[in-house]
Each structure stands twice: as structure tokens, then as C-alpha cells.
Amino acid sequence: MSNEQSVDVYPSMTVVKEQESEKAEKIEPLQLGKRLKEIRTAHGLTLEEASKRTGLARSTLSKIENEQISPTFQAMQKLASGLDIDIPQLFSPPKQITATGRRDITRKEEGxxxxxxxxxxxxxxxxxxxxxxxxxxxxxxxxxxxxxxxxxxxxxxxxxxxxxxxxxxxxxxxxxxxxxxxxxxxxxxxxxxxxxxxxxxxxxxxxxxxx
The missing domain is CATH 2.60.120.10 (Jelly Rolls)
Known part of the structure; x- marks a missing residue:
């Protein structure tokens, strides 16, 4: 088999590898701080309020959210307890919400x-x-x-x-x-x-x- 034939036989494999590489590049690394901030804001809590609930200092929470420090397991336990969530939720990205656009109006006495x-x-x-x-x-x-x-x-x-x-x-x-x-x-x-x-x-x- 010549070199020219080899080039003709394997281009599809090269494309597959390139596609897999592109998919790998699109996977975002876990950002625990970003996830924590999303959970805190979803609960409508300020850093001060979250600090009171979790028992962690406001400065500590701020550093975690800004990816300046990584929380210890004990800190994650306090976060889960104070924010009323399970620890795995700290590592799970939030579900994407897709609006369905459903709506139905019922006028008075027209049900x-x-x-x-x-x-x-x-x-x-x-x-x-x-x-x-x-x-x-x-x-x-x-x-x-x-x-x-x-x-x-x-x-x-x-x-x-x-x-x-x-x-x-x-x-x-x-x-x-x-x-x-x-x-x-x-x-x-x-x-x-x-x-x-x-x-x-x-x-x-x-x-x-x-x-």
C-alpha cells in the first residue's frame, strides 16, 4: 500500500479525533465558586446572610466564590447545611431552564x-x-x-x-x-x-x- 493510499484510507479517523478534541475543549472545568454563588443568589442571600447561615466568615465565602481558595470538606458540610442543599449539588451545574411559552387566560365566569x-x-x-x-x-x-x-x-x-x-x-x-x-x-x-x-x-x- 503506497503513502498516497494511506492518506485516502484514514482521513475519516482524523476527522473523528479532531471532533473529539473539539468536544473536550468545550467541556468547562468545575467552577465551585461560581456554583456556590449561583446557589446563594438563587436563595436571595447576601454574603452576610449566607455567612450567618453557614457559620463561615464572609471573607471566606467571598474567597471561595472568587476561586481564591478551595473549601475543606468541613466547610462544604457547613455550606450544604446552611444553604439547605446536599453536598453533590455544589458540584452539579444548574439545569438549563427552557421556557415553553405556554399560557391560557380564562375570563371571569368563562371556565x-x-x-x-x-x-x-x-x-x-x-x-x-x-x-x-x-x-x-x-x-x-x-x-x-x-x-x-x-x-x-x-x-x-x-x-x-x-x-x-x-x-x-x-x-x-x-x-x-x-x-x-x-x-x-x-x-x-x-x-x-x-x-x-x-x-x-x-x-x-x-x-x-x-x-
Whole structure:
């Protein structure tokens, strides 16, 4: 095999090696100081506030963030504890956030009606599919605990805000509690729960259920 033939046979291997070299050059080295600053600012903390939380001197934090010193393992433990994170998070680059641009406006009283024997729901943001949250407004028709045949249970967690009137919030593991306009409750929706209106008029609430 001549030298000319050798040049013709192996150019693809050379290209692959060059591409691998380019990829290697694009991999950024770990910048612990930069990562620490990102975590601190994401928590809305100044250096002074982070110092109080972690027990590390402000000057020490500043030097770590500016890559002037490397933190000891003990210092990293203090950082993780004070910033309420796990140590591996100090070494993991933040996930890139990509906006989906999803939006859905529901005008007043233009939600999708969904009446039941105890509630009259108005489903909101119905044009969006695969939502991580399900928002809806409800008028509470039920007046007594006995209006329900059993506890209501479903997957996820739920947030409830009283918009108008007063309700009694019953839950499987807690004593009943009365909630008035402006009051709210966040709870595990797999726990049995139900609502009744105790005001003269039917109470109105905003419900947000997470999947």
C-alpha cells in the first residue's frame, strides 16, 4: 500500500479525533465558586446572610466564590447545611431552564362548568393539556358532613383559598376547622377530605390540585 493510499484510507479517523478534541475543549472545568454563588443568589442571600447561615466568615465565602481558595470538606458540610442543599449539588451545574411559552387566560365566569351533587366546579385553563396543576373555582353546595357518602381522596397535593363565605374543612387526620374569606389550606389530597358551607350563602373557593 503506497503513502498516497494511506492518506485516502484514514482521513475519516482524523476527522473523528479532531471532533473529539473539539468536544473536550468545550467541556468547562468545575467552577465551585461560581456554583456556590449561583446557589446563594438563587436563595436571595447576601454574603452576610449566607455567612450567618453557614457559620463561615464572609471573607471566606467571598474567597471561595472568587476561586481564591478551595473549601475543606468541613466547610462544604457547613455550606450544604446552611444553604439547605446536599453536598453533590455544589458540584452539579444548574439545569438549563427552557421556557415553553405556554399560557391560557380564562375570563371571569368563562371556565368550563362541572357540577356535582356537593360542588359546582368551574374548571380554569382548560385549553392547556398535560398541566402540572389543575386550577378551578368551586361553589360549595354541601351543608352537612352527611351530604357525602365517603371521604374524597385522589392523588397529588391540593391548595384551597376561600374567595367568599365560610366553610368547614374536614380531613381524615385532623379536627374540623372553619375557614373564612382569605383563609387557605394546603394538604395531601390522598388524605380523606371534604368541605361544607357554613355561611348563609354558598361559599366560593379557588382550588389548585397538583399532579
Amino acid at each position: 368550563k362548568p362541572h357540577p356535582t351533587t356537593t360542588y359546582e366546579h368551574e374548571l380554569l385553563a382548560t385549553q392547556l393539556t398535560k398541566k402540572k396543576m389543575m386550577p378551578f373555582k368551586s361553589r360549595i353546595r354541601a351543608r352537612e358532613f352527611e351530604d357525602y357518602s365517603d371521604w374524597i381522596r385522589h392523588d397529588g397535593e391540593e391548595f384551597l383559598l376561600v374567595l367568599e363565605g365560610e366553610i368547614t374543612f374536614f380531613s381524615e387526620f385532623y379536627e374540623p376547622v372553619n375557614l373564612s374569606e382569605g383563609d387557605s389550606v394546603y394538604y395531601d389530597a390522598t388524605m380523606g377530605h371534604m368541605l361544607v358551607s357554613v355561611s348563609e350563602q354558598d361559599a366560593h373557593i379557588l382550588w389548585v390540585t397538583s399532579s
